[in-house]
Amino acid sequence: MESNNLIINLKDISFSYSGNKLVLDHLSFQLLRGDRIGLVGPNGSGKTTLLHVIMGLLRPSSGTIELFGKTAHEEKDFRAIRKKIGLLFQDPDDQLFSPTVLEDVAFGPLNLGKSPEEARDIASQTLVGLDLSGFENRITYKLSGGEKKLVSLATVLAMDPEVLLLDEPTNGLDDETEEKITDILKRLSLSCIFISHNLDFLFETTNRVYAMANGKILLDETLVPHSHVHTHRFGRLPHEHKP
C-alpha cells in the first residue's frame, strides 16, 4: 500500500458524548484514493459521529487521525483539510443557511479566497452540472425537500473536494430525486464514504460496504453488495427492501 494513496487513516479512535457509553470504540479505518465505501449500521451505531470526527467537528478522546499523510490535532489542521473533504449533512436545512441558492453555493468558494466574480461563476457552473440552472435566485427555505438536498450537494461540490462524505443522502427523497442523486454520484470520480440504510443505493454507487455496530467497523465482515432475483405481489410498484 502506497502511503500517498492513503487519504484517511484513523487509528484506535474512541469517542463518547460527555463521558457516556463509547460511541466510537477503538475504531480503526482507512480510506484509499479511489475507494468508494458504503457504511451501514443501526441507528446510534456511530456512523454520523465517525464522519464528524474525520472532519474535526468532534474531537476523539483517544487515537490519531491522519488526513492526506498528516496528523490532524487542532482546529487549524482540520481547517486546511476541509477544503479537500466535503461533508453533506443529513438535514439540508442545516447546510443551507443563506437566503438565496446562489449565495449559499458561493459561500464555500468565497471562504477559499475566490473573488466574488469567480465564486459566482463556480456556483453557477456547479448548479448547471447538477441540472439546477435557474435556481440561482430561489429562496433556500422555499425549496422542496428534494431540491434542498440537491442544492446542499451543490454547496459541497462547489468547493471541488477530493473526498466526499455523505450522511444519508437519499433519506426521505422520492424515487425520482433518489435516482437523480444516484446518477450524479455515479458520475463523480471522487473517493467517498456514503452512509445509508438504502442498500440498493449503495449497490449502485459504492464498491464496498462496511457494517458498523457498537462503535466499531466490522472489517472482517465486509458486506458485498449484490442483488437477488425475487418475486412478490405489487413488485411493479416502487418499493424498498430491508437489508
Place this chain on the structure above:
Amino acid sequence: MIEEQFSIGDSFVHNLDPRVKIIVAIIFSVVVAVSSNFSALLPALVVAVLLILLAKLPVGKVFYRLLLVNGLILFLWFFIPFTFRGDTLFTVGPLVGTKQGVLYASQITLKSNTILLAMIALLATIPISTLGHAMRQLHVPDKVVHLFLFTYRYIHVIFQEYQRLVNAMKMRGFIPKTNIHTYKSYAYLMGILLVRSYDRAERIHKAMLCRGFTGKYYTLSRFSVRTGDLVYLTVMLAAILGLVMLQWRVTI
C-alpha cells in the same frame, strides 16, 4: 411565512440602490418622529404617499397593512382625548374631550402612518437578503447583520418545528384549558423548541465550518450608485430639509 410581497417589482423605487433607500428612510423617519407641527407633518404625509405611488405598489395591500397599525392607534383615540388637560371640545357622559388631546392623537396618527408608508415604499421594496447585504455595506456591525439574516432564514424552520409539535400534541387529544396541565405542556413545548433551535444552531455552525467558515462573512453583492440614485438622494434630502424648516419656523 415571510412573504416579502412588495419586494419584487420594476419601478423607479425598486431599482434604486438599497443603501440610498435605507439612509433616506432613516433620516425621514427621525425627522417625522420629532416633528410636532401639522404644517410639517401634512407635507411629510404627501411625500410618503408620493413614494408609494412611485414604487407602483398595489394600493389595496398597502392599505391593508395600514389598517393593521391603525387598529392599534384606534385605542389611543379612546384614551388620549380624555386624559389630556386643556380646553373642552366635547363631552361623552362624564368624560371631557379636550382640544389638545384630539390634536395630540391626530399627530400620533399622522406620524405613524407617514413613517409606515415611507418604510413600505423604501424598505419593503428591498428583498430581505439584499437588505442584509446593504446593511453590511453601510457598516452595520457584522453580528447584527448575521442575526438579521439568520433570523430570516430560520424563523420558518423553527415555525415548522413548532407546528409539528403542536400537531403531535393535538393528535394525542391535547385541548388547551385554563389549568396547570395546559401551562405545563406549553412550557415543555417552548422548552423543547429552544433546545432544538440550539441544537440546530450547532449543526449549522458545523456545516459552515465544513465549508471553510472562519468567522468572516464574504458577500457576492456589489452595489453601485448611479445618477438616478444621486438625483433621488438630493431631492429627498432637500424635501426633508424643507420639512425641518417648516417645523422649525413655526415653533420658534
